[in-house]
Amino acid sequence: MIKDRIAILDFGSQYTQLIARRIRELGVYSEIFSYKIAPEELLRWGARGVVLSGGPESVFGVGSPVMDSRILDLGLPVLGICYGLHLLVHLRGGRVRPSGRREYGYGEFIQDGESLLFSGLPSQFGVWNSHGDRVEELPAGFRRIGFTKDEPNAAIAWEQERLYGVQFHPEVSHTELGKEIFANFLFRICGVRPTWTLANFVEETLETIRREVGTKKVLMALSGGVDSSVCALLLHRAIGSQLCCVFVDTGLLRKGEKELVERVFSQDLGIRLRVVDAGARFLRRLRGVADPEKKRKIIGRTFISVFREVAREVGNVGFLAQGTLYPDVIESGKVPHPAHVIKSHHNVGGLPQKMGFRLLEPLRNLFKDEVRQLGKELGLPPSLLYRHPFPGPGLAVRCLAPVTPSNLETLRQADAVLLEEMERSGWMERVWQAFAVLLPVRAVGVMGDQRSYGLTVAIRVVQSQDGMTADWVDLPKELLNRIAQRIVAEVPEISRVTYDITSKPPGTIEWQ
Known part of the structure; x- marks a missing residue:
């Protein structure tokens, strides 16, 4: 049984899964739980530390998610991130208020004194912010350990109780030393070992x-x-x-x-x-x-x-x-x-x-x-x-036109052309997923000096690490042109090819 485990309490952040990934990358097992989890359940599961995720709400808003405050009395180290920081402050008697200026995107973080959380890190480094509230008054026992231009309490700590909070998001790649921050929390503060392999x-x-x-x-x-x-x-x-x-x-x-x-x-x-x-x-x-x-x-x-x-x-x-x-x-x-x-x-x-x-x-x-x-x-x-992911429902969720044998065969042939060209060009192994989608849209075309009225296919090619987020891939124009020409020439039912440039979020990888 894996003994060294970190529990992540989810408050609705789009980055919660990234927290789990970053911790596992450091060799420590982590799982995501509801913020409603009882303290006794955390102990039964064997948590050696707790991370409170970010979230879109405000701690002073009506109906905002609030965990059982007894979790902070278990003696487990706690790291609050963004909303998790605000909740930590709120539950311990501090004050959180709306910020006059929303802090979003890149910012310069400056350490204020020594802390185990930032041990061995430079006094100043880049971080990624996404919040509209700020910590106005620290609870008793806490001290400031870092700030940014717009956030005077960007990081706080009560070292004796092993309670920490940061306003920025160490889990995203935009934060320069996020991995090192998690490593300090895991190994210096929680005292766990990298046993997850x-x-x-x-x-x-x-x-x-x-x-x-x-x-x-x-x-x-x-x-x-x-x-x-x-x-x-x-x-x-x-x-x-x-x-x-x-x-x-x-x-x-x-x-x-x-x-x-x-x-x-x-x-x-x-x-x-x-x-x-x-x-x-x-x-x-x-x-x-x-x-x-x-x-x-x-x-x-x-x-x-x-x-x-x-x-x-x-x-x-x-x-x-x-x-x-x-x-x-x-x-x-x-x-x-x-x-x-x-x-x-x-x-x-x-x-x-x-x-x-x-x-x-x-x-x-x-x-x-x-x-x-x-x-x-x-x-x-x-x-x-090294095959690209393929949904269990297969082409049914890539065929937005009626799911009929003829439409499926049309999609199957178009998809085969795409994959063949991706393989031939060397791009197949450089991307996460590439596939074709048959749309319920007909478009006018010209073939052999004659008017055609065929179906439309969309090409989707994305890059991702774990499927939770994804960016569309900017394929070379020559490759896209070759794919489109071959599909229209070899699949007579199709008269138009489009390229999907939607990332995840806001879109999903598959269309359905």
Whole structure:
């Protein structure tokens, strides 16, 4: 069991997940919890320190999120960030007020005296701010340990009680020494050790899987993507022949998807694989459905119906395993805090209440880049390890036009052209994800001196670290031109190609 753990209480910041990532990057395990968590639960979980995230509210606003103040009396070190700082001050009897000037973006932070939090750091460095309130009066016991031009109490501390707060965001890359600040909090103040490694994760997870599964069999919902492939390898190592991987041909796959998965798992890895052709069933149930949430839920239910049928044939199946990741859980609003649902992932928010299986999700608390590292350790072939993410609902959530066999084939061909050109140009391995989206929009074109009236496809290429945030990629004009020319020339149903330049946020990576 991982003994050195840091709990993050979420107050709604867009950066909360980055806090977890930064702490894990330093070799310490962290998880995100609701600000409503009881002090006793934190102790039972084994927290060695607590980070209070930022958030969009004001501590003096009606209905603003407030944690149980007894958490500050547990004797655990606490670091409040932005809203977390304001809450720390508020709960300890200080005063927070609206700032006359909102501080947003880059600022110069200046230390004021010595503190363990900034030990070994220069007296002045750049930080990233995003706040409209300020600390006007410090609570008893606290002292100022840093300031900026517009914020006189940009960092505070009560060293004896190990309570700290910063107005800026050390978790974002724009703060120059954010990693060092977290390292000081973890190692100098909390006294934890960097024991979080993927090797330790594997050892602990294998033991947990064997203990939980017992003599039952496990069906693995294998999509051929990185997440489910790594999950399958992990399960195979844990329970061997008790695992039955099921690959469902939904009719919503990319070009060559089924053939690749069959070759890698059956031939290269020697893992038991069953392929089920259910394309007609999925397409029949999706007929006439445009709403993306309905699509995902229909697909989730249909997957379960297929797995139930396979389970009856296999016998003694007690679990359905999935490659669910932390971002999937967060975006579906299934984390243990009041997150807004951004979209329901078919393997999280799209599942029916009663399935007939217990869910087994050993990667549920990992981020995408951690899963890739794990896959490398487990020996997953590069052909799968470095594949771009592909949504479980497949092309159904990339086909905004009616989900019909002809539209899906049009999208499949356009997507294949894009990926081929990305691979050929060397850009494939330089980006996080590239894909085509078929729009329900027709546009006039000219082909062979004749008027055409075809469909529109959007190209989306983004760069990301863990899928929680993403920036659109500025591909070379020549490459974009070649992609567009080939799609229009080789896919006759398409007459226009557009390029999506929306980052996440405000957009999501997938269109639906």
